[in-house]
Amino acid sequence: MTPEMVFEVSRQSVYTTLLVAAPVLGIALVVGLVISIFQSVTQIQEQTLVFVPKIIAVFVGLLLFGPWMLQHLLDFTQNILGNLSHFTG
Numbered sequence: 001m002t003p004e005m006v007f008e009v010s011r012q013s014v015y016t017t018l019l020v021a022a023p024v025l026g027i028a029l030v031v032g033l034v035i036s037i038f039q040s041v042t043q044i045q046e047q048t049l050v051f052v053p054k055i056i057a058v059f060v061g062l063l064l065f066g067p068w069m070l071q072h073l074l075d076f077t078q079n080i081l082g083n084l085s086h087f088t089g
């Protein structure tokens with residue numbers, strides 16, 4: 001295995017990780033920001049007000065984006081396993 005191959009596999013791994021995690025992290029970020037603005041406006045400082053809606057939004061995001069995320073992970077895994085002979089040779 002050459003250093004270029006290691007770099008390419010590492011690059012693909014990081015890219016796939018960021019691509020798969022982005023929708024759920026984005027949803028959590030937006031929901032957290034909206035709730036923080038709501039808390040600032042109403043001056044309600046309840047911690048469960050942030051946690052419960054954010055966890056529900058993340059679960060909904062996983063339901064919506066789950067098949068897409070799984071397909072990207074399967075494509076990445078098939079690519080790695082399909083090229084395994086190039087890595088060991």
